[in-house]
């Protein structure tokens with residue numbers, strides 16, 4: 001039996017202590033259980049991580065599902081990063097791990113959305129709950145997910161992991177397609193393990209190639225069958241129509257000005273969601289549902 005002690009955790013009841021004793025008995029090494037892990041073990045955390053946009057959360061029955069992989073794909077500029085940043089802000093005080101593989105983390109935009117968050121208070125340090133990592137190569141990304149990520153999750157309260165974007169490290173090294181497929185499969189397996197063990201929502205952002213853009217329902221992210229089989233939910237982001245809005249985001253057909261681009265998040269595949277879409281706009285303060 002591994003040595004165990006209960007430090008820092010307070011207000012444990014007899015049920016919690018019995019659960020911790022069982023965990024320690026089954027483990028061959030010392031056990032570190034944070035308050036968050038205890039909640040995971042007791043299975044009392046909400047099953048989804050909110051995106052912070054009313055219409056999208058309505059469609060997704062509360063947000064991104066924990067314990068599995070969600071792929072968000074769409075053409076450049078469709079709003080994939082905005083959705084992820086908004087979810088990171090809405091997830092506060094719970095943490096987000098944001099792994100950037102292409103562009104740097106958009107700090108300015110994150111701060112802008114944070115300050116406009118409905119629960120914003122000057123004393124809240126939103127930045128402290130976001131752990132940013134930049135990796136550009138596939139092996140580096142794999143090692144980050146397998147080694148550094150679990151270590152970080154052991155000692156921090158995190159409920160969302162974002163990879164922006166998932167294909168970029170593999171795109172630059174595409175000479176060996178078999179190796180690429182194998183690495184993608186390994187990455188998906190490692191991400192799924194982390195998602196299950198720590199009860200996290202893992203959101204993988206994926207671009208569609210320019211030749212695929214605008215081809216209607218045939219637009220598909222292509223990372224191979226092995227990868228596709230690991231993804232539980234696939235969401236397609238696209239620009240749809242333009243509309244006129246007044247300052248309160250109310251739709252007015254007769255307004256000649258303030259034309260705004262509407263975006264649509266469509267459930268391309270999910271075991272528990274209908275193939276429907278939610279509309280939203282992107283404003284300075286983040287994603288907003290249309291009234």
Ligand SMILES: Nc1ncnc2c1ncn2[C@@H]1O[C@H](COP(=O)(O)OP(=O)(O)OP(=O)(O)O)[C@@H](O)[C@H]1O
Nearest residue numbers: 074075076077078079080081082083207282283284
């Ligand atoms: N402050 C802002 N106010 C209003 N709209 C904004 C603001 N910042 C970004 N946007 C909108 O978000 C769009 C960019 O979205 P985003 O960066 O999420 O796209 P993406 O799908 O991640 O693209 P890529 O694949 O190229 O990274 C911009 O084109 C703009 O329309």
